[in-house]
Amino acid sequence: MAAFNFTPSDPSTFILMGIPGLETAHVLISIPFSMFYIIGLLGNFMILFVVAKEQTLHKPMYLLLCMLVLTDIGTSTSIMPKALFIFLFNLKNIIVGGCLTQMFFLHGVSILHSSILITMAFDRYVAIYNPLRYTTILTNMQIAKLGLVGLIRDVLLILPMPLLLTKLPFCAKHIISHTYCEHIDVAKMSCGNITVNRMYGLVLAFVVIGLDLRLIALSYGLIIRVVLRILSKETHQKALNTCTAHICVMMMSYTPGLFSTLSHQFSQGISPHVHIILSNLYFLTPPHASPNHLWGQNQRAL
Template identity: 50%
Template sequence: MPQQDNLSDSNSTGSDPSVFFLTGIPGLESLHLWISIPFSSVFTVALLGNCTLLYVIKTEPSLHKPMFYFLTMLAVIDLVLSTATVPKILSIFWFNSREISLNGCLVQMFFLHSFSIMQTALLLAMAFDRYVAICDPLRYATILTNSVIAKIGLAALARAVLLVLPLPFVLRRLPYCRSHIISHCYCEHMAVVNLACADTRFNNIYGIIVAFFIVGLDLMFISLSYVKILRAVLSLASKEEKLKAFSTCVAHLWAILVAYTPVVLSSIIYRFGHPVPPHVHILLANFYLLFPPMMNPIVYGVKTKQIRDRVLLLLTGTKDAGLGSNK
């Protein structure tokens, strides 16, 4: 079989050290064609949803506000995360195209991890946006100016690049004299590190520090923002005011839940779920990449009246009740 020939060639002593082979989902190779159906469907919805979101925000003047600028950045991140990984995954499922060069692998890994870090930064920025809107609404326009939003976006980009950039250079210098088979659908950092036949303590420690630094600090500040938001909401006089104020946070809370839940579950399973089959780990890792880009535009489209009205206007020529309020 071509699959077996490719994999055996990658293990031979004369194999090209700059070429690696992705396995897809180990143990489920016979089901790759069927698995590709939900993968391609989710990918298509993610592309259409995020592109529609970007178009709506760009063309609708009433959406040129801080919250929607942050949402634009999140949509771009979702598109990059999807397009950096899913096309190669589908080529494995459809054409058994498992080969990937070392340079291509490192580039994919860089985009995957750097934009994942940017995603958490944007979720933190959106939590800050909701905090200012609810806790200090009179100063909202003066605090979140266009220049401040641009600086936040650049800071998120710089932090991600600076934290991830050392990894490809370190991995590029490591010898890979063992198997060149990456037991994954894409070039995840630790999946590549495990193939090196050298001391990889730096990669292991650095990866743990970055993950703890990013997830730990960002989640801590997001939680702090929502503690203050909750206090402000509970101090409002009427029930209607409380519901209206908190409803503006629902879409963002869902985005946080969708982004962080697979990460936490994957971490727990990786450390404590040793009897769990490898394909469960990999399916969960793919879920983390595919599900948020698909769900974010849907949730924001459903929960945000301005976006919902504009999409309905594009699709049917009608709208709910104007483009003036945020539900």
């Protein structure tokens, strides 16, 4: 891929090793991974189908749920097909352009997921704080605009990652001990100084997660203050149930994500196969739990 300006001595492909140390068990490992992936896809596509089919569900909170579902589908699909090809057919090669593209979409969709969670927190605040004006303040068009803003933010934040990698001189060894192209793992193959890459990855993780969590905490802090003032026990309970569901989803999203980022940066004390399996499960588990949990809570909140 000449467009990526790697040194002439570098081959045009990288090699993804899968799970080093467990090569003989790759086929067995592929069974639960593929089941998680397929079940997650079916469940998420079912949610999209039901919302698209049912006119009464064309509301902001269900539009946000669909956006969350799409990010979950995008996250798992960006890594699992290639991982399964490695496990089942030992197809470990990936072209440089494909590796950088996978990395861009993987990190981009993950940050977009965070942006949608912020919008969902704001949506619940408006719904509880000013329910009479909720439909006029947050229309489907407004939600779509907020989603577009989040998308633009994510592209601007993630685009420097592959661009920085194209400036690095890479050594003869093009082996990535993982199932997918993660930013810092690709950077570690360089013979040059990767301090900038490390710092950008860490700053991005802490700034995005830190800023997003602060905004979400602010929204839910205001929500709790409003909820405590509600006199109706039934309304009080319904509001708390909805908020609890959202908070659980956010915990499931941010905690493993932060662990995955830190383990990529400082993986010396973690067994490689444990680190890789947990990293893959991080991208497989939320698509099962998050949308379905929110779907159930939204249905009970109606």
